[in-house]
Amino acid sequence: MSDLAIQTQGLAKTFRSRRGSVLAVDDLNLTVHTGEIFGLLGPNGAGKTTTIRMLCGLIRPSAGQAIVDGLAVTDRPDDVRARIGLVPEDAGDHGNLSLIEELEYHGALHSLRRATVRQRAMPLIERLGLGDRASHRLETFSKGMRRKFHLIRALLHQPRILLLDEPTAGLDPAIVEDVWDLFKALAQQHQVTVILCSHHLEEVEKLCDRVAIVRQRLLAQGTVAELSGGEGRWRIALANDAAPFLPLIARLPGVHEAAAQGALLRFSLTSEARDTVPPVVRAIVENGGAVLEVAPDTRDLRTLYKSVVGDAQQPGGPQ
Amino acid sequence: MNRPLLLRAMIAKELRTTLRQRQQIWGLIITLLVFVFVIGMGVREYWQRTRSPVASGAHVQAAPPPETRPAASAASRPAVASSLGRVPQLDAMIIRWISIGLGAGLTLFLSLGYLLAATLATFAGEKDNRTLEILLASPVDDTTLFVTKCLSVLLPMSAIGYLLFLIPASVAAFLLRSELAGLPISIPVHALLLSIPVMLLVSASVVALGAAVSAKSQSLKGASQVFGALFFIVFFGGGYGLPLILRFTPLGPPVRAFGKAWLQMPFIAQYAAALLVLAVPAAILTLVALALFKRDRLLT
Secondary structure, rough: OEEEEEHHHHHHHHEEEEEEEEEEEEEEEEEEOOOOOOEEEOHHHHOHHHHHHOOOHOOOOOOOOOOEEEEEOOOOOHHHOOEEEEOOOOOOOOOOOEEHHHHHHHHHHHOHHHHHHHHHHHHHHOOOHHHOOOOEEEHHHOHHHHHHHHHHHHHHHOOOOOEEEEEOOOOOOOHHHHHHHHHHHHHHHHHOEEEEEEHHHHHHHOOOOOOOOOEEEEEEEOHHHHHHOOOEEEEEEEEOHHHHHHHHHOOOHHHHEEEOOOOEEEEOOOOOHHHHHHHHHHHHHOOOOOOOEEEOOOOOOOHEEEHHEEEEEEEOOOO | OOOOHHHHHHHHHHHHHOOHHHHHHHHHHHHHHHHHHHHHHHHHHHHHHHHHHHHHHHOOOOOOOHHHHHOOOOOOOOOOEEEEEEEEOHHHHHHHHHHHHHHHHHHHEEEEEEEHHHOOOOOOOHHHHHHHOOOOOOOOHHHHHHHHHHHHHHHHHHHHHHHHHHHHHHHHHHOOOOOEEEOOOOOOHHHHHHHHHHHHHHHHHHHHHHHHHHHHOOOHHHHHHHHHHHHHHHHHHHHHHHHHHHHHHOOOOHHHHHHHHHHHHHHHHHHHHHHHHHHHHHHHHHHHHHHOOOHHHOOO
C-alpha cells in the first residue's frame, strides 16, 4: 500500500456554459500522506470545493488525474467513494427524519445494517453530546447540532479519508476542541487521512501537519513551519540601511534568497548551512554594521496566507 | 452493494418524509373520507332499493356476478333495469376491462399528487435540501442509484393510492355485487386486483420521466415547470398525435392488426398483451432516463 493517500497530477476543471467558460482549478499537483491532517486553504472561489468534489468523483476533471488511496478516481469512482467520508460546507439533511433514522438511511447507502449503524453511531453521538437527541427530528436541531450530526454521518462508514469543508463552522467553541481531538485521534490512532478546508486559520495551524494554499492552482505546499519560514529563514535588524550589506552576505556559502528591506536583512540558509548565522552576523559587524536583533524570520499563518494570496493577485501572479 | 437494504431504507425515508408532513396527512384523511362517503352513499342507496323496490320507484333486478355468467352469451341475457332507465347487460369481458381501467385510473388519480411530488423531489428535492452531494458521494453505482430512487417513489406512493382506492372500492364491490351507482355493472374484486400491475406500469413511465426531469433540473420549482410542460405535451400531444401517426406512418397497419387480434383473444391473453404494451414505454422511458442520468453533471 502506498504511503500517499491522495495524489493529484495536473488536475484541472473548467466549467463551460453558453455564457463562457470558468477555470475553477488549473494544473493542481497535491500530495497528501496517509494519516496526515492536511489543510487546504484559499480565498473564496479558489477552487477548494471543486477540488474536493473531483476527489470524490462528483465532478469529472477537465484534465489531469486524481489518485485516492491508490485508486484512480475516474476509473473506480464507486470504490473511491466507499473510502471517503465527506462533510460539505453547505451540507443538509432530511429535517423530518430523526437523527438515528437519518443515520440508518445513510448507513444503507454504505450497505450497513441498522444494528451496525447503531453500534457505530452511539459512541460518536455520545462523544459529541447528542445522546439525548438521538430520537429527535433533525428539524428541531440547532445549526451547531446539525453540524455535529454531519460529522457523525461522515464517520459512520469508517472512511479511510475524510474530506471536511469548514467542519467546525457554527460549532460551540466549547465543543470545537473536542472535535479537533477527534480528528487528531482519527489521524494518529486509525491512520485516517483528513483534508481540512477552512478559513479558520487558528484551526488549521493547530491541527494540520501540512497545508496547501490554492488559488485555482497550487501557490504553496508544506508544513506550516516550512511555509512560515521558521526553518532556515532568518532576519537581521540593523541600526542603519541594510542594502550595502546585501552583496556581502549573498556571497557567503549556504546563504540564498537574501533580501534587504530598509534596515532589515532577510535570508534563507540551506539545510546543510544551519550554523552559518554567526558568520553572517560577524561579516556584517566587521564591515561596520550595527546589529540590533537576530531572529528566525517566522510569519504566522495569517500573514503567510495574506502574503501568498496577495502575491497571486498581483499582475503577473497566478490567477 | 446491498440493493434490497438500500431499497428498504429509501422506501422508509420516502414514507417518513411524506407522511410526516401535516398537509399530506390531512390530504390523505380528507380523500379517504370523501371516498368512503361516496361509496357509503352508493351502498346505502343500493340496500334501500333492493330491500324496498316499491319505495324507491324503480324495479331492480340484480345481475349475477360476471364471473358466474357465460361471457359469450350477452345477447341472450335479460336486460336489467336501473334507476337511470333500461341498460343492456354488459359483456363480462367489457366489465372486467372497465373495472381494471377504473381501478388503475382512479388509483393513479388518487396517488398522482403524492407520486409527482415525490418523483420530482428525487434529485431536485435533494438539491433543494442540500443532501444531493452526500447522496452522490455514496458508493452506489449510477444505475442502482437511479433505479432504486425511482422504485422508492413508485412502490410506496402507489401503495398510498391503493390504500385510498382499492380497500374501500373492494368492500363496495363486494357489498354491491351487481350494481354501481345505479348502473347494472358489478365490479369483480379480482379485476380491481388485476388493475395493480396496470397502474404500476403507467406510474413507472411517469416516475421514469419525472426522475429524469428532476435530475436535470436545478431546483424543485424548475423540475415542476418542465415536467408540467412535458406532461401536457405527452398526454395531449399524444392524444392528437397518435391517431395521426397510426394513419400516416407505416406503424398504422401492424397496430390495427394487433388491435383486431387482441379483441379475439381470451381475457388472460388480452391482459398479458396489455401489460406488455404498457411495459414497452415504461422500459423505454427508464432506459432513456438512465442514459440521461449523468452523476458527474448533477452538481455543476
